[in-house]
Amino acid sequence: MKTIPLTDPSLEAEIRTVNYGADREPVPALRFWCPICDDHAHYVPYESGVAQHGSFPNGQHRWGNPSGSTLEDLTLAPSYLAQSPRYDRGEGCRLHIFVRDGEMQILGDSGMKPFKE
Numbered sequence: 001m002k003t004i005p006l007t008d009p010s011l012e013a014e015i016r017t018v019n020y021g022a023d024r025e026p027v028p029a030l031r032f033w034c035p036i037c038d039d040h041a042h043y044v045p046y047e048s049g050v051a052q053h054g055s056f057p058n059g060q061h062r063w064g065n066p067s068g069s070t071l072e073d074l075t076l077a078p079s080y081l082a083q084s085p086r087y088d089r090g091e092g093c094r095l096h097i098f099v100r101d102g103e104m105q106i107l108g109d110s111g112m113k114p115f116k117e
């Protein structure tokens with residue numbers, strides 16, 4: 001398992017406010033550049049008081065159980081998983097991470113498969 005501090009310049013990480021969910025409420029989000037494919041950014045909205053993934057009618061999710069409020073001390077639970085729609089058929093990027101105490105822990109089932117033309 002590879003670990004990268006959120007403050008590592010390669011992640012270009014920042015905490016932003018985004019309008020999210022069915023009600024477009026402002027919530028904090030962790031934004032970072034994908035460490036697997038280096039080709040896109042991820043936005044992970046999160047909110048205090050949400051015990052698990054919060055589900056919305058439009059299918060969006062946000063993460064609960066935050067602690068800390070800066071790149072140096074942020075923890076989000078549970079893990080975050082994002083993958084290309086065609087990853088299971090052998091194309092694209094899969095990112096599976098924990099964010100704990102200001103560090104991104106990249107799990108071993110993350111990976112990159114080359115896009116086919």
Ligand SMILES: [Zn+2]
Pocket residue numbers: 034035036037038039040093094095
């Ligand atoms: Zn990626």
